[in-house]
Amino acid sequence: MSPRTPWGTYHQIAEALRSRITAGNLAPGDALPSEAALGQEFSVSRTTVRRALAELEAERLIKALPGTGRVVCTAEERNSALADGTSPAQYRRIAADLRERISSGDLAPGDALPSEAALVRQYSVSRGTARQALSELEGTGLVVAIHGKGRFVKGAETTAG
16 A cells, blocks of 8 residues: 555546546547546556546446557447446446445454455456456445455454554
8 A cells, every 4th residue: 555645546536537528528539648647637656547547447438549548438339338238337336235245244344355256256247347346445445455365344453554
């Protein structure tokens, strides 16, 4: 964890970019600013910018074009992506399910969350979708990742510091 960037900053950046797209300030086909430019604008590292962009890619609001960068998807691209049976907000549904398990006490502080592989099997989603759901919970501070061990419900015994 970087002490310079608070948890969840990438969600705020993603929301700012999402707002620009939905308001029409970034139209379908428009290129997004580079990672470096976004890092400067929001005063964060490129890693934080990449996490924000990955969130928007998972929602199919933007896509990466080799040699061009990331561009805003058209409505047709979003709709055709939905035709494959996946929802751009699947990771949010998974995160909401896990959040419910935490708030109901089914997953108590210190308990391990299901692995990415387990979520892939349970929800029939890609590993990236499962990872995004877990990242969202980390970003909200409910979950802490312990390198080499997994992700755990945040509590006194799992507080990283």
